[in-house]
Amino acid sequence: MISFSKVNKWYGDYHALVDVTARVNKGEVVVVCGPSGSGKSTLIRTVNRLEEIQSGELTFDGRSVHAPMSGSELNKLRSHIGFVFQSFNLFPHMSVVENVMFSPIRVNSMGKSEARDKALSLLERVGLASKAGAYPAQLSGGQQQRVAIARALAMEPPAMLFDEPTSALDPEMVGEVLAVMRSLANDGMTMMCVTHEMGFAREVADCVWFMDAGSILEVADPQTFFKQPQHPRAQRFLSDLRTH
């Protein structure tokens, strides 16, 4: 579904992604973890081309994302990739249901009443049907992030990307967002998640990628990764996590 092949990215002199080669298969849940500054967010943002790459190839659903293409082709491609941000980025001037309806109407030319029905059923799915008329500022962080997930799902993407979806949340709100992500995974959604929630990784992930300094150092199933990490850097990372 998503495949990286020798992907390199530089910020000026800084080598942010180093020869990344990996793939996310259809229906798979991949958790990307690693210390901060290791390039996890940069990596996930290259998938829908919020970040450009300088060399290598990245395909999504068989299409090369970074190949030269027109603006409208890129928009179309992006509309098929669900993306959830750390900072939610809901549109504060629109109500919750409008946030979810907005893109199906504008990007996919869906009819208004159809879009509203769809939005309401998605809000139901993330447990927020009662908040449809509220504005984002009236919601808690966890609720906002669930709306953001519903908003991304409204475009019916074949895969969802999560860029630290729970890092900006108070601890007691992490659970409700992870529950929604877990149910998505159970429904067979292809997911790539950058997260520090190791419990979620252990329980839901099919595969864990460990990154440091722009490279993927280890790819393993969660049991192996958490019990017997192979790479010394991964061992150190995990023991640092356990000490506190």
Place this chain on the structure above:
Amino acid sequence: MTDLVAIISDNWLLLLVGQYPNGPLGGLACTLILSILGIALAFPLSVLIALARTSKWRLLSWPATALVYGARGVPLLMIILWVYFLVPALIGRNVSGFTTMVCTLVIYEAAFLAEVVRSGIQALPRGQMEAARALGHNYLGAMWSVVLPQALYNVMPSMLSQFVSTIKETTLGYVINVHELTFAASQVNNQLLTKPFHVFFILAVIYFIVCWSLTQLAEWLERRIATKRRGVSTVRPAVDAENIVSPIATDRPVPVRSIS
């Protein structure tokens, strides 16, 4: 006081509409028309200039930047005189003072307003544009539906100041014989000769009322939007809804509104 009343009762029509219908429409009516045209044309133009100025294409950003720097660098009065004397020479026919005034005012004010709009666009967290693009919206669509509604709301106080200064700058029409309110007042003054304080006091009061009304209108609009999305947004500091109103209401305390 009786002098004031006498001056108003003798000259109210002149102050209101100038020589009309025997001459051009002037006085307060002319000032209001100039102001409304100035604001109504400068505002959309300023959004376009701001978009051009923030554009990654130099073909758009350079001329917009040049216009802004040009307008900021010279006094409005000088541009008015330039246009008034130069444009007829260039195109070979007369241009009325009124047309000159509207065009100059629109370009000058749009340049200043564009900087206000640009500050609003650039102050908005990048995540808003990114979220819209990630959902598949094109740049202009995201700008129009996501960025601008928030940016313009956030800079309403500064835009209002610019609108008010547009109204006040219509007075400069006086120097190129536009029969606006100041022109009418000075006609009255020339007839009376001995009452300049009274006449110009009346003039000041009228301008104040016009500008103050606009301020009230903007405040009402802002309150309406703030009430609609009570508590405003998380992407802005939580105190903004209250603070953003206060610069306008300089002469009285801001009423405390509850945030739910």
